[in-house]
Amino acid sequence: MEINWDAPEFNYYEKSTGWFFASIIIAIFLIIFSLVQGNLMFLIFVVIAEILILYWARQIPDMIEYLLDERGLHTGRGLFLPYSLMAGFAIDADHPHDPFFELIIRPAKKFSPDIKILFPAERNEEFREALKTRLKEIDYEESVMERVIKILRF
Incomplete structure (x- = not known):
């Protein structure tokens, strides 16, 4: 994979x-x-x-390269997150009009924040099936602040 x-x-x-x-x-x-x-x-x-x-x-986002393989998640910025440090994942596909969905990774450490990574919306099932082989899918509910930020389009 x-x-x-x-x-x-x-x-x-x-x-x-x-x-x-x-x-x-x-x-x-x-x-x-x-x-x-x-x-x-x-x-x-x-x-x-x-x-x-x-x-x-006014800040425009940089494009980042990602690779998800049998060892974990790699970014074009030299960061690596192995599956052993991940507790689970969720996919936020609540906004079907967006070209990108959010992959939410829950770290294994209790007090670490969730990691959110964008991926192309049309590849939703591909990501879900690939991650299910290594991690459990978790329920994820946006916080009030996350909802406010999306409403304000910030």
Whole structure:
């Protein structure tokens, strides 16, 4: 078994001028609120957060090469994750209009975050069948924050 594919680092959504305008308006309201409350720390936090949001919203993802073989998952960036460090996997195919689905890998270590990797949506069954031979398929439920990020298309 060997599966090669290229995928973006993350799902990129084109943001309209209105998206940026709404973000700035919300930040202005929060800045006014912090000034009225006399909360300088919150003011600094809002300014830094808005600068980061505007910067990250314009960031285009890099394409990454992946290889899934009998040993584990390899990336074009020299990272390797063997099956022995994986507890299970899930496939997030809840958004069928997206060109890429998410492969969610649950690490064997209890307090490690899930690893999310994009793969071409049309290869969904190929990935599921290949991974089922090595890992158990787990139930995965998006957190509230993940849902908010998808709704905001961030």
